[in-house]
Amino acid sequence: MTTFTAQIQTHIPGFPRVGEARELKFALERHWRGDIGEAALEETGATLRARHWARQRDAGLDLVTVGDFAFYDQVANHIQLLGCEPARFGFHAGQSQLARYFAMARGVAGHGHAHEHGGACCGHHDSHALEMTKWFDTNYHYLVPEFSPETEFSLACERLFAEVAEAQALGHAVKAVLIGPLTFLWLGKERAAGFDRLSLLDKLLPVYGAVLDRLKALGVGWVQMDEPILGLDLPPAWRGAFETGYWQLNQVGVPLLLATYFSPLEENVSLACRLPVAGLHVDGVRAAHELTSVTDWLPAHKVLSVGIVDGRNIWRTDLDAALAQLLPIFAKRDGKLWLSTSCSLLHVPFSLAGEHALDPEVKSWLAFAAEKLDELALLKAALATFAAQAAPAPTALSRHSGPSDGTGLADGAGLSRVTGLPKGSGLSDGTALPGGSGLPGRTAEPDAARLEAALAASRAACASRRASPRVNNPAVAARIAALAPDADRRASPFPARQAAQRARSKLPAYPTTTIGSFPQTASIRSARAAHKRGELPAESYEASMRAEIAFAVGRQEELGLDVLVHGEAERNDMVEYFGEQLDGFAFTRLGWVQSYGSRCVKPPVIYGDVSRPRAMTVDWTVYAQSLTTRPMKGMLTGPVTILQWSFVRDDQPRAQTALQIALAIRDEVADLERAGIGIIQIDEPAVREGLPPRRGRWHEYLDWATRAFRVAAGAAADGTQIHTHMCYAEFNDILPQIAAMDADVITIETSRSAMELLAGFGAFRYPNEIGPGVYDIHSPRVPDTAEMVDLLRKASAVIPAGQLWVNPDCGLKTRGWPETESALRNMVAAARQLRAA
Ligand code: GLN
Ligand code: ZN
Secondary structure (H helix, E strand, O other): OHHHHHHEEEOOOOOOOOOOOOHHHHHHHHHHHOOOOHHHHHHHHHHHHHHHHHHHHHOOOOOEEEOOOOOOOHHHHHHHHOOOOOHHHOOOOOOOHHHHHHHHHHOOOOOOOOOOOOOOOOOOOOOOOOOEEEOOOOOOEEEOOEEOOOOOOOOOOOHHHHHHHHHHHOOOOEEEEEEOHHHHHHHOEEOOOOOOHHHHHHHHHHHHHHHHHHHHHOOOOEEEEEOHHHHOOOOHHHHHHHHHHHHHHHOOOOOEEEEOOOOOOHHHHHHHHHOOOOEEEEEOOOOHHHHHHHHHHOOOOOEEEEEEEOOOOOEOOOHHHHHHHHHHHHHHOOOOEEEEEOOOHHHOOOOOOOOOOOOHHHHHOEOOHHHHHHHHHHHHHHHHHHHHHHOOOHHHHHHHHOOOOOHHHOOOOHHHHHHOOOOOOOOOOOOOOOOOOOOOOOOOOOHHHHHHHHHHHHHHHHHHHHHOOOOOOHHHHHHHHOOOOOOOOOOOOHHHHHHHHHHHHOOOOOOEOOOOEOOOOHHHHHHHHHHHOOOOOHHHHHHHHHHHHHHHHHHHHHHOOOOEOOEOOOOOOOOHHHHOOOEEEEOOOOOOEEEEOOEEEOOOEEEEEEEOOOOOOHHHHHHHHHOOOOOEEEEEEOHHHHHHOOEOOOOOOHHHHHHHHHHHHHHHHHHHHHOOOOEEEEEOOOOHHHOOOOHHHHHHHHHHHHHHHHHHHOOOOOOOEEEEEEOOOOOHHHHHHHHHOOOOEEEEOOHHHOOHHHHHHHHOOOOOEEEEEOOOOOOOOOOOHHHHHHHHHHHHHHOOHHHEOEEOOOOOOOOOHHHHHHHHHHHHHHHHHHHHO
16 A cells, blocks of 8 residues: 555645745845855855755655755856856956856946846846846746857856755755756847857757756756746747757656646647656646646656646645545556646745734635645645555546546545545554644644544635635625626727817826836835834824825926826835725735845735725825826726736636726726826736736737726726826737727836837827836936937837827836936926927
8 A cells, every 4th residue: 555655756846945034035135235245145045945945844745856046046046057157247257156146146336236126117127137037927037048159058056066965964855956958048038130049959958968967976866857938839949859858868867857837738748748758747727627638648657746736826725626636647647646836836925824913714725835835745645545545456546536527526525535534543554644744733643633634624724715705795796797898998989088188188299297106215115114013103104195295296396297196105015005905805924925036025815806995095196186286197006917916816717806906996096086186097017927828828818907907997087088007118919909908198118128119009000199218217327308309209200299298117116306306307308399399
């Protein structure tokens, strides 16, 4: 019987590296400030790694993962490992490898600034640091490798091997992880025209071979090769390269686990299954429907690792459902199966342990990284128990498990049937639970009883979540059911609205405005923080925010801007601010997730039907409008962005959640309008990043995403001008859908591409008004008037002047007042010059 147990192994593709209390972040920042040296930073790294491996072992995982740690980014680690650091950082002799690493990541002093802002629209802007971009469809940003025909590779860094030795010295069974060569090349960018980076593969493979040789010599049991690009639409040459590439790497003789995640394999299923590797990891959450075909296609001698626990979201796993999915696979694989999370746990917070303020019921529905390790141990124990009872013939398992979709076991009682354990009994063959599996009460009770209790707790949590009135709000459901089919359409087409809006606000040509936020000064941040801590009473807090708003309005009037904003002083974050006021959202205390480098974000958790108990922005906006006779632009965050920057429910489609948020925003639009606000901006910077990895799915996503925006805006009267703002630098392939959002005005980021971006809008004959950003807010540099005039001339060559607005690229919250004022003064002067021309 134990033969089955021995063949179920648990591991994870990766673990969060920043630390339970964000130790890495703080150590990095101290190091960058010069407060601690490299040795102290290295020590923090080693401590964290040791702790995180111990977590994995103590939870009962069979292998610990080594190579997922990085001081900044795992791709940057590979750039050093593979010896392809671009030479342009002015590396000099005597400079440490770590100093070179940070130079690549953060730029070189005297060459502009480091990545100081990050977040979705900011961050990858230093022309000298490596560019940053999103890691597939996550909110994690990686440093983009640069490739040219001159790029050479060599085994240039010992760090990975040292970490393996470190883990081995601690007594761990090691699985090393590498980004596979094809994904590494794919993620890079070509720095020479007409050059194809795939042509570097022949030079790259021998270096990967050398890395594998070293890992083999160290006695590493497995090497996980991450190739998530197998879930993308790959050109034939890239697909073909997998065959030759892995044939070569397999020669080294160290067992390779090819890891895919984030997206179904689709046409690459058979390719992934036949590559000459020892095992295949698949995403059992996003590609659950492919599990059967992968199980059938993958040759019997290979290991199948099923990522059954969601690595991208924070919900507790429904273990009954997971086991129902696993059992038929387990049977077909002859009891040989690896269990894992769908992808690296880098994308979820560390642990629930510190979440004392979280509502206990909501908390019982969640599992962060540490809890997900326990879930794997639990699944393994349950599966092993079942195997022990159903043995010897694995075919008996298939009979037990019913149809291959496992429906026979998907009900709540399924798991009791699976474990079949009488209360308090020992496992029938005495199979022990994995050492220290983290199951509750592990010292007092017998193993089987502990397993039973842990499963029951998990089942109860899932049942409570399904039935909870906090999750299900009948009023929200009724409203959606009753939503008119044309709720996503404004009353009149754009030309009629444009006429009504012009009659109302009588703006000059080339109207000037800003994107919403003004500098978040230290005094604003400390007042907000003190208020949050309960140290600043509401009246004093509100008075100080009003003073900030009055200041910002005064500055804008003095600068001569045409459409003013209140400045967003009261907002810490454009999603959190709204989430905190909406029903259906929860906030964690320590739910940090790495965004890039030392920067972490704390996404809200959308757990239930979303609704808006009361107006969220009206008071501030009305106050701001009371200070000026110029139009005050209301400022809201759009449904797609709120969705995209939160942890989202997995018990209903994302589209449904987006629509619920849209209705809340729609009510806010109506309230602002009723309060006399005639211009309302609904920010949607995250529309582009929500695109699914596969193009074939774009259409469906864009349909519901743009509809959600239109529902949010749809109730506005013709004379109310709806703006939207997006700061992503690429629109050309989704222009029809951007146009279909039908905002009266869209402001976009264009200054750094010297208005090139606008060409697409021009060629497409984008029908509504556009504000192409005329200056880069990511840099403290103040552009002069001539420069902005030049950009506006370029813009008016492609977009009719009557459609153009004048504004910066994005919000100004990360800037200081002096540079903001100088830049805006020049911007207003530029608009005046164009009007005069
Ligand atoms: N209104 C927001 C601001 O100005 C927009 C931010 C963004 O686009 N990410 O800060
Ligand atoms: Zn922006």
